[in-house]
Amino acid sequence: MSKSTRRQFILRSATQAASISFVLNGKRITFPSSLLPKAAGPNDRVNLGFIGFGIRGNILLEAAKETQQANLLEVCDCYQGHLERAKERTEGKIATNFAQYKKLLDRNDIDAVVVATPDHWHKRIVLDALSAGKDVYIEKPMTYRIEDGPAMIDGAREHSRIVQVGSQWVSSEQNKRAREIVTSGKLGKVTKVTASYNRNSSTGSWNYPIPADLQDGVNFNWQEWLGPAPAVPYNPERVFRYRKYWDYSGGISTDLFVHLITSIHFIMDAQLPKSVAANGGILHRHDGREVPDTLDALFDYGSFCVNMAGTFNSASTSGQGIQFLGTEGSLSLLLGAGMVQQPEYKREGYEYSIDSWPKAMQEAFLNQDNHRAESQGGTKPAPVNLDFPDKPDATVLHLANFINAVRTRQPSYETAEVGHHAAAAGHMVNLSYRSGKRMLWDAAKGTASEG
Numbered sequence: 001m002s003k004s005t006r007r008q009f010i011l012r013s014a015t016q017a018a019s020i021s022f023v024l025n026g027k028r029i030t031f032p033s034s035l036l037p038k039a040a041g042p043n044d045r046v047n048l049g050f051i052g053f054g055i056r057g058n059i060l061l062e063a064a065k066e067t068q069q070a071n072l073l074e075v076c077d078c079y080q081g082h083l084e085r086a087k088e089r090t091e092g093k094i095a096t097n098f099a100q101y102k103k104l105l106d107r108n109d110i111d112a113v114v115v116a117t118p119d120h121w122h123k124r125i126v127l128d129a130l131s132a133g134k135d136v137y138i139e140k141p142m143t144y145r146i147e148d149g150p151a152m153i154d155g156a157r158e159h160s161r162i163v164q165v166g167s168q169w170v171s172s173e174q175n176k177r178a179r180e181i182v183t184s185g186k187l188g189k190v191t192k193v194t195a196s197y198n199r200n201s202s203t204g205s206w207n208y209p210i211p212a213d214l215q216d217g218v219n220f221n222w223q224e225w226l227g228p229a230p231a232v233p234y235n236p237e238r239v240f241r242y243r244k245y246w247d248y249s250g251g252i253s254t255d256l257f258v259h260l261i262t263s264i265h266f267i268m269d270a271q272l273p274k275s276v277a278a279n280g281g282i283l284h285r286h287d288g289r290e291v292p293d294t295l296d297a298l299f300d301y302g303s304f305c306v307n308m309a310g311t312f313n314s315a316s317t318s319g320q321g322i323q324f325l326g327t328e329g330s331l332s333l334l335l336g337a338g339m340v341q342q343p344e345y346k347r348e349g350y351e352y353s354i355d356s357w358p359k360a361m362q363e364a365f366l367n368q369d370n371h372r373a374e375s376q377g378g379t380k381p382a383p384v385n386l387d388f389p390d391k392p393d394a395t396v397l398h399l400a401n402f403i404n405a406v407r408t409r410q411p412s413y414e415t416a417e418v419g420h421h422a423a424a425a426g427h428m429v430n431l432s433y434r435s436g437k438r439m440l441w442d443a444a445k446g447t448a449s450e451g
């Protein structure tokens with residue numbers, strides 16, 4: 001089947017699937033119902049290639065299998081051990097490519113690529129993929145620096161390709177329900193959001209094990225891994241623990257906060273903060289890292305403020321989650337898990353504040369208007385636990401949403417604009433942390449400056 005006939009074929013079958021659509025950031029977004037569409041036949045599937053096959057690439061390949069909407073054609077990585085694992089996961093069927101992603105992009109039979117390399121490669125590989133006519137699922141954070149975003153948005157537009165960014169929680173039932181609750185007004189006016197992402201283990205703070213057989217020039221290609229990053233001598237620590245170094249990552253803010261930020265933007269229908277101020281430091285994990293292990297950020301979105309925190313020293317009581325605080329109630333999300341709605345208990349502290357008055361005056365005040373009832377308050381409303389299916393997993397749903405966009409040519413669920421905005425807010429946190437200054441978003445210039 002020619003490429004264009006194949007595209008028409010998969011488009012026809014996709015439009016028959018049930019879909020949901022709504023307006024987000026002024027754009028109509030359409031995606032399949034939360035239940036996955038039924039398994040597609042081999043000719044009806046989107047042909048996928050994978051670039052970057054480490055921790056996340058493996059999860060995405062398994063998610064792609066679960067959607068039953070994709071053929072898995074080729075995987076490219078700079079480490080042979082990861083390519084061997086790809087063979088193991090596909091009964092030897094997937095083609096492997098050692099460190100030559102452009103060759104994968106040359107294949108006419110690949111419709112779309114899933115990119116899960118470290119962040120410093122995201123812009124280059126996405127632009128190359130778009131130029132090669134591929135649709136792209138790019139892992140979060142979409143960008144390594146704010147300036148990367150507009151070029152990636154333009155690339156998608158210029159080549160009429162689909163880009164979806166990989167913050168999977170926005171495809172979860174939980175995030176969709178939270179968005180419905182907030183936009184319905186049930187919480188009243190939401191003026192404050194608090195969020196945290198904490199871990200307390202060595203691997204959680206990115207000290208991932210390094211494979212014993214890793215050898216540059218034998219089964220690993222250091223120069224290709226470095227790509228556009230500054231040239232430094234070969235160092236396996238940098239490869240497998242790259243999130244600790246500014247050359248490849250933005251640490252807590254772009255690795256972890258970006259998940260929280262994307263969900264907050266989605267649920268609050270927000271785009272970018274007006275200003276960000278951050279504090280933090282390397283307070284506990286003195287292991288050669290450059291990025292902070294503790295980070296606090298304050299975001300001002302105009303109609304609401306966000307207080308976000310991350311640490312690598314205690315996770316048992318705080319974990320990860322987002323709380324939306326409104327005038328009529330609050331909503332607490334444990335990311336990927338439960339959600340609790342707490343209607344507000346309102347009670348005026350009149351008795352406390354007038355206790356210094358003469359008794360007769362107090363009585364007169366309490367008998368006035370509704371003061372006595374307001375002072376006593378009503379029955380304290382019970383919290384409501386909201387249940388929703390946690391299967392399929394958010395990554396499977398997010399990938400299915402991408403595949404649906406590839407077929408229908410409708411905007412993806414998390415477009416390049418959405419990904420750029422979330423990553424830009426994360427970069428503003430780091431710019432503030434590193435400069436000690438508050439960062440302001442300059443809408444005219446499309447970037448951030450010190451304020």
Ligand SMILES: NC(=O)c1ccc[n+]([C@@H]2O[C@H](COP(=O)([O-])OP(=O)(O)OC[C@H]3O[C@@H](n4cnc5c(N)ncnc54)[C@H](O)[C@@H]3O)[C@@H](O)[C@H]2O)c1
Nearest residue numbers: 052053054055056057076077078079116117139140141225
């Ligand atoms: N959405 C999520 O929940 C989630 C979770 C984990 C990671 N991620 C994102 O996925 C990306 C990868 O993270 P990871 O944990 O899998 O890292 P990783 O180090 O485990 O894997 C990255 C892989 O990319 C390969 N690579 C590097 N340069 C390449 C090139 N030029 N061509 C081909 N392969 C190349 C490396 O060899 C490595 O195997 C990051 O952007 C990260 O933020 C997202």
